Amino acid sequence: MVRPPRSAGARRRNLPCRLGAPPGQTMSARERILGRLAAARRDDTPVAARVENPVRGPATPHCSDPASRFTERARQLASTVARVADFSAVPAEVARYLDAEGLPRRLAAWPEFAKLAWQAVGIEAVFRPAGADDPVGLTGVFAAICETGTLMVTSGEGTPATTSLLPETHIAVVPVQRLVPTLEDAFALLRREAAIWPRAVNLISGPSRTADIEQTVTLGAHGPYRVHIILVGP
Amino acid sequence: MEVKAVEFVRKAHEALHNPRLQEALRRTEAKFVQGRREALRHLEDPDAVRRHATAIRDTVLRQLDAWLIHFERQAQARGATVHWAEDGREVARILTDIARRHGVRKAVKSKSMVSEEVGLNAALEAAGVQVVETDLGEYILQLAEEPPSHIVAPVLHKTRDEIADLFARHHGRPRKTDTAALTREAREFLRPHFLSADMGISGANFLVAETGSVLIVTNEGNGRLATTLPRVHVAITGIEKVVPTLEDAATLLRLLPRSATGQDITNYVSLLTGTKQAGDADGPEHFHIILLDNGRSRLLGSELEPILRCIRCGACMNHCPVYQSVGGHAYGWVYPGPMGSILTPLLAGLERATPLPNASTLCGRCAEVCPVNIPLADLLRELRHVQQVRGLRPRLETLSLRLWRALVLRPRLYHAVMGMAAWLLTRLAGARGRLCRLPGAAGWFAHRDLPAPAGETFLAAWARRRGKP
Numbered sequence: 230m231v232r233p234p235r236s237a238g239a240r241r242r243n244l245p246c247r248l249g250a251p252p253g254q255t256m257s258a259r260e261r262i263l264g265r266l267a268a269a270r271r272d273d274t275p276v277a278a279r280v281e282n283p284v285r286g287p288a289t290p291h292c293s294d295p296a297s298r299f300t301e302r303a304r305q306l307a308s309t310v311a312r313v314a315d316f317s318a319v320p321a322e323v324a325r326y327l328d329a330e331g332l333p334r335r336l337a338a339w340p341e342f343a344k345l346a347w348q349a350v351g352i353e354a355v356f357r358p359a360g361a362d363d364p365v366g367l368t369g370v371f372a373a374i375c376e377t378g379t380l381m382v383t384s385g386e387g388t389p390a391t392t393s394l395l396p397e398t399h400i401a402v403v404p405v406q407r408l409v410p411t412l413e414d415a416f417a418l419l420r421r422e423a424a425i426w427p428r429a430v431n432l433i434s435g436p437s438r439t440a441d442i443e444q445t446v447t448l449g450a451h452g453p454y455r456v457h458i459i460l461v462g463p
Numbered sequence: 464m465e466v467k468a469v470e471f472v473r474k475a476h477e478a479l480h481n482p483r484l485q486e487a488l489r490r491t492e493a494k495f496v497q498g499r500r501e502a503l504r505h506l507e508d509p510d511a512v513r514r515h516a517t518a519i520r521d522t523v524l525r526q527l528d529a530w531l532i533h534f535e536r537q538a539q540a541r542g543a544t545v546h547w548a549e550d551g552r553e554v555a556r557i558l559t560d561i562a563r564r565h566g567v568r569k570a571v572k573s574k575s576m577v578s579e580e581v582g583l584n585a586a587l588e589a590a591g592v593q594v595v596e597t598d599l600g601e602y603i604l605q606l607a608e609e610p611p612s613h614i615v616a617p618v619l620h621k622t623r624d625e626i627a628d629l630f631a632r633h634h635g636r637p638r639k640t641d642t643a644a645l646t647r648e649a650r651e652f653l654r655p656h657f658l659s660a661d662m663g664i665s666g667a668n669f670l671v672a673e674t675g676s677v678l679i680v681t682n683e684g685n686g687r688l689a690t691t692l693p694r695v696h697v698a699i700t701g702i703e704k705v706v707p708t709l710e711d712a713a714t715l716l717r718l719l720p721r722s723a724t725g726q727d728i729t730n731y732v733s734l735l736t737g738t739k740q741a742g743d744a745d746g747p748e749h750f751h752i753i754l755l756d757n758g759r760s761r762l763l764g765s766e767l768e769p770i771l772r773c774i775r776c777g778a779c780m781n782h783c784p785v786y787q788s789v790g791g792h793a794y795g796w797v798y799p800g801p802m803g804s805i806l807t808p809l810l811a812g813l814e815r816a817t818p819l820p821n822a823s824t825l826c827g828r829c830a831e832v833c834p835v836n837i838p839l840a841d842l843l844r845e846l847r848h849v850q851q852v853r854g855l856r857p858r859l860e861t862l863s864l865r866l867w868r869a870l871v872l873r874p875r876l877y878h879a880v881m882g883m884a885a886w887l888l889t890r891l892a893g894a895r896g897r898l899c900r901l902p903g904a905a906g907w908f909a910h911r912d913l914p915a916p917a918g919e920t921f922l923a924a925w926a927r928r929r930g931k932p
Contacts, residue, residue, distance in 0.1 A: 259547035262756045266528035269763035276529045280673045286714035287511040358744040377728045386742030416709040428746045432732035437684035441600035447646045452684025
């Protein structure tokens with residue numbers, strides 16, 4: 230940035246000015262702040278125009294094989310990914326994973342999974358929001374994003390937010406039809422499908438982590454230690 | 464937080480002689496610099512994304528009032544309460560009111576630099592509310608009673624051994640030095656606080672005007688816990704954090720974690736809109752958003768406005784040779800490094816931070832890595848100019864600069880004086896061809912020699928060769 234030379238006087242006028250006398254009792258902080266901002270406004274385009282026609286940033290690479298790209302990205306985030314042909318195969322995959330990790334065969338799941346045959350594979354499943362003592366939380370997703378291997382989970386009736394947060398292990402069931410290329414696509418899908426905008430939209434990218442101690446990455450901070458993703462689809 | 468920026472020189476000196484800090488700084492520098500470089504390579508055209516992000520921030524700043532009003536309307540429509548605060552005192556008043564109204568005894572806090580800016584914890588504790596920091600780094604600092612030294616990695620100045628001692632002393636468990644074990648111990652001590660807190664306090668990385676949402680970007684999960692479990696959630700942020708749409712947030716999210724920690728995306732990005740809805744199993748029943756000015760509005764339309772684009776990624780400090788040498792505490796307030804050397808004088812007062820705009824080599828590396836192209840070096844230079852204009856520089860410096868100005872505005876005099884200086888310096892250097900000391904510049908010569916000039920000025924040599932007088 231090269232600044233055109235200007236006289237000292239002109240420059241002084243452009244310096245941030247100190248606030249004057251204490252403001253009167255009649256004006257609220259909101260009015261005072263907005264008043265100062267209005268005085269500095271340089272653009273009168275109605276803001277609604279940009280909201281109604283959102284501008285997408287520079288495009289990210291097109292993703293030709295969504296499932297394999299998502300899988301590769303998710304693994305880079307330290308999530309594990311398995312693939313099953315249809316929903317009926319989910320309980321067996323969950324049982325396999327729990328045994329492989331040496332975890333108890335107990336889980337708290339979103340109610341939409343109540344129809345699956347959990348008892349047949351020896352898993353004790355409860356269908357309520359996960360509490361602090363549940364070892365495993367099982368959720369679906371609203372969408373999954375290939376760009377970064379990210380899960381988009383929304384809070385709502387039947388989709389409690391704590392299930393992907395409180396247990397040490399989070400298992401997410403992702404139908405391949407819900408894979409989208411980019412974050413913008415996921416938001417666009419949400420705008421189209423959400424009857425009521427959800428209170429919380431959580432993007433989850435792997436197990437929780439911290440690098441606060443000597444910048445050494447440690448998996449498992451306050452959230453889950455493990456994230457296992459089961460892709461469902463032919 | 465108390466402003467101690469005037470002590471920069473003394474604190475920098477101490478930092479340079481602190482071997483543990485130097486080791487920590489060396490370790491982090493390599494990680495952050497390399498991490499950022501590699502993560503940006505994952506974007507097809509990182510510079511195009513940065514240009515777009517810059518345009519987004521400028522679009523907002525050109526009509527900040529309109530975007531804030533739009534944000535406020537959307538947030539209120541979804542059940543949030545929006546408050547406006549001129550300064551830290553007003554934030555404290557609003558927050559203690561909220562706490563009193565909802566009968567809050569304990570608050571869990573996710574990392575928020577704005578809360579440090581206004582000294583929030585002290586105000587809440589004075590009102591009888593227990594405040595628990597839950598970001599691992601901030602929790603460590605709360606135990607150690609120290610301020611953060613970096614806006615992304617607040618505890619980077621501490622070694623594992625120091626943290627192990629601190630935990631052993633405060634938790635009363637056998638001392639452990641393994642990072643994973645220390646992290647688990649903190650989790651075990653903090654989990655009950657999350658479950659029993661009445662209020663969660665967070666910052667906001669962005670405010671999305673389109674949906675009236677607060678967007679927070681975290682890794683540990685404490686941000687999600689603090690904004691999901693307690694009955695009341697209060698988000699505190701600066702008025703400049705608003706972005707128009709979810710698409711704009713997506714663009715900025717491509718740059719923020721990559722610039723900050725070298726991650727393509729953080730573990731958690733939470734878009735929080737309004738209060739618990741009918742049928743929801745979880746979420747806060749009350750959601751308050753406090754918008755803080757604290758001197759920001761004064762910067763709009765000034766030469767220094769570009770600093771308001773800042774998305775608090777920390778890339779400028781991670782790449783700054785001065786920050787890398789002295790660490791964050793030397794800067795004496797919440798925001799260290801190049802962005803802090805601009806923000807501290809502007810938000811806390813120029814006269815309370817005179818050394819900061821000068822604590823820079825103006826090498827320009829910060830501006831080169833800034834994801835939203837803030838011309839940081841130019842802004843630092845501008846602040847130096849403002850200091851001059853307001854008479855905040857030492858008298859000797861002002862006098863020398865006046866003399867220099869008088870000299871360079873008179874070409875004949877200038878050439879004559881330069882000719883004499885060149886001759887004199889050459890004589891002083893003698894056969895060695897180097898100068899090892901000059902009066903009044905001991906500090907400069909303590910670390911290097913000055914090569915002697917070539918005996919005459921370029922213009923004199925030029926005139927001689929052309930055969931002109």
